[in-house]
Amino acid sequence: MYLNCHTYYSLRFGTFSEVDLLELAIKNNISTLALTDINNTSACLNFIRKAKEFHIKPIIGIDFRNGASQQFVGIAKNNDGFHELNVFLSEHSHQKKIIPNDAPNFKDVLVIYPFEKVLQNEKKQFKDYEFIGVSVEELKKLPFSVYKSYTEKLVIQQQVTIRNKKDFNAHRLLRAIDNNTLLSKLQISEECKITDKMLSLEDLEKAYVQYPQIIANTQNILNLCSIDFSFGKDRVTQNQKVYLESPEADYELLVKLCEDNLHNRYADLNDKVKERLQTELSTIRTMDFVSYFLINHDIISYSKRKGYIHVGRGSGANSIVAYIIGITDVDPIELDLYFERFINPFRASPPDFDIDFSWKDREDITQYIFNRFKHVALLATYNTFKYRGVVRELGKVFGLPKEEIDKLSDGHYTPESLDEMSTLVLKYGQLIRGFPNHLSVHSCGVLILDKPIHYYSATDLPPKGFPTIQFDMIIAEDVGVFKFDILGQRGLAKIKEAIEIIQYNRPELPPIDITQVETFKKDPKINDLLKRGKAIGAYYVESPAMRGLMQKLQTQDYLGLVAASSIIRPGVSDSGMKKEFIIRQRNPEKRKDANPILLEIMPETYGIMVYQEDVLKVANQFAGLTLGEADVLRRGMSGKFRSREEFMAVEEKFIKNCKEKGYADDLTFEVWNQIKSFAGYAFAKGHSASYAVESYQSLYLKCYFPLEFMVAVLNNGGGFYSAEHYIHEAKMCGGIVHPPCINHSEYENILKCTDIYLGFGYLKSLESLTIKRFLTDRNFNGAFKSLDDFIDRVVISIEQITILIRIDAFRFTQRSKTELLWEAIFKLNLSKQGTAQARLFKPKHRQFNLPSLTTTYIEEAYDQIELLGFPLCGxxxxxxxxxxxxxxxxxxxxxxxxxxxxxxxxxxxxxxxxxxxxxxxxxxxxxxxxxxxxxxxxxxxxxxxxxxxxxxxxxxxxxxxxxxxxxxxxxxxxxxxxxxxxxxx
Incomplete structure (x- = not known):
């Protein structure tokens, strides 16, 4: 009987989750329920999924509003109706259009206009699918209204937004936050009513006992509506199913790609490679993942045509097919990568291909995907209210002074020192904490689907302009929507730019082929950088923790780096296995301390679980779990499904099987605790290997072209360290670092022989328009000859030229900064050139006789600290x-x-x-x-x-x-x- 229910995905309005709503329905004997969040569909799919567990028939729709003003509620009769609703909402969201008074011509949607809105608009004509919603409170007005005779159109619209007074108070606080106003000034029109709560079925029917037709009309709507998505074990993939015209054509293309590229990867074919390839191809075809591989290959092919560098990683890096066709650069035969981590017959989801591009290229790749494929959207993530944010927002709502808000948000208080208002802030802060605050874009998830995106969700249009769905990846995977991970990182941009700098500055050298990783792996000079912890600037291996670990391990080869990049992760590290791994790595005689069973399962890592594959192996070979059950463990380790019953059941079976095998409890729980310690942190081995490939590419450049590489590092935002430290490293590599220079520097840093000229971009107070002006003029009209020449050619204010002088950008004049500052002040203040157009004719400048003024190195350093953030002298x-x-x-x-x-x-x-x-x-x-x-x-x-x-x-x-x-x-x-x-x- 409830056609208008909200969850907290009615952002800054609702007060509980979709699961709480279902629990509320059970308490009130409600067997059919409509979820209609305000201009939002985030909770719809999970509501449908969870409703089955509560034996409730789910109905979904959207409460269309302009601000807090309800225009109408749309209820989907079926999946097509949900599609219609999503299209309508998305159009208005993308174009920032207000919701009209009247609903459009829907085909599979039922529309309910609120009674008050109908009275206000004096609406008289209603289409077959349009109804008037009357709440319990509004029943007393109905007999005195012209609409009492519209008996076929009246339905129950008892809105559900709160459960009790506490929820109502939280709701009012959320509305005040949304309106950025004091609670005392919140208008009643912005709130729900204190009566907007769920009554029991018996009380609801009693309220409408004099209007049996309204009850019947409402029941008819509930009977008309049905929505269905397959979840969990029943789900089928919703991703684009075919790349070409048919599954058969897709498979033929995948086989051809493998045949065409096989000899590029394996010059000497052996039976192991052939057997692995055939097994993978057969499994990929059987599990309908062929189009998934081809789509990834399509994206990679585009990037190669554009000259972009990429790294393919994730569990897909365990695949020989992915390696052969160029999605990844990790050889699974060389690394003995566990095929079942990549795909096994029990796995319902496709393998993960995390594809990294340069942060500068990623947007173009994303645009290509939207242009190339038909049904594409970005994945959403939820930004929730965190403790500090909630306290600050509520502090403002209650009108607390800033110092009191700071004290509460920083936790610098004792409970007995708090007044009543501060106590309320903390009390309701705990209630609101964790509520979704607004939707954001997932860091890398792109969806390429078989059906239109709006079949599953409405979309928003964030600033970058790519449509974004309104649910997250957990819900997406549940319904069979599997994301493509397209990431942007700075490490690849460093590699690409370093190569460009080398080609520009040293054209006599042959082009660098950065894909020759096999050569890099065997280079003793490169490996020595790892062993000595000299990898500053190199992706993933430069941090203090990695620097220390590689020195402890004495890492000096590819396989050692693959292991290091995984054991540094908290899962291995926090369990104490990192230290044990180092001991066994450095002392071969200690390897016999390993449990013989585990050593036999994982000889390469000395009987220690280091990679995600190790969990699969141990669960399967040590505890006797099936590969399907082991895969549940693997997924549980990611944290996504940790609380689910299936994970708990596998844990029980793991322990039960170990007992039946006769293992001592100490051994069983030691192994199980190692597995649990991996939660969310363990890498797939192929994933670690992919990182290692990129690290070797960076290390090659750092080893043989250190200055070019360090300039590229600085130009791409650095990495683990500050720009100041990368400048220090450049000096250690023989670079001579200069402050920005009017005649040599660009916006970014540039290298000339061994001279590094810092870019004007470091000068935070220097306006980008000013930089653009003088760089453009210099490019067209040549170098500046003097300060007078600069002033004649560039429109600039005294404040902006002062920055350039203080950083010593005019040092080519061989005059002191103090002299130049005085001269600039005289000339610019006299002419007021900062507000004038560039001059057509050069003026005749007066020359001033100034005393000899010098600047000490200390003054120079403090100017640099103020303007750059650090001194160049050290x-x-x-x-x-x-x-x-x-x-x-x-x-x-x-x-x-x-x-x-x-x-x-x-x-x-x-x-x-x-x-x-x-x-x-x-x-x-x-x-x-x-x-x-x-x-x-x-x-x-x-x-x-x-x-x-x-x-x-x-x-x-x-x-x-x-x-x-x-x-x-x-x-x-x-x-x-x-x-x-x-x-x-």
């Missing part, structure tokens, strides 16, 4: 203290377990929560020679000796060593004072 040159006797990082290994003092410039700092809930700090510094040392600040010193921003620190502590890698356990630390800016004295 912080050690600015120190204003006498250093005590100290150690260099290169000598740490000689003083293990001794207390020593080191001085270093802070490179990176990060916190880690200990098991007791307290924080530890890990820092990385570089000493005066530019070498790294790492420090650990345990909980007892974290707060006593804080780290406050960039600069030089005195670090006193005890040197500890683990696997030949030294670090400093801090006893005390102190930031060293720097010379003052003489202009501030």
């Amino acid at each position: 912080y050690f040159d600015l120190v204003d203290e006498t250093f005590q006797e100290n150690l260099r990082a290169s000598d740490m290994h000689k003083y293990i377990n001794q207390n020593v003092l080191l001085y270093g410039v802070l490179v990176n700092t990060r916190f880690h929560k200990a098991s007791n809930g307290k924080l530890l700090r890990f820092c990385t510094f570089v000493d005066q020679q530019g070498n790294y040392f790492d420090t650990v600040h345990f909980t007892k010193v974290v707060d006593i000796y804080p780290i406050h921003g960039m600069g030089v620190y005195a670090c006193y502590g005890k040197i500890t060593e683990e696997f030949d890698f030294c670090s400093l356990d801090i006893i005390w630390s102190k930031k060293v004072s720097l010379k003052q800016d003489p202009r501030s004295q």
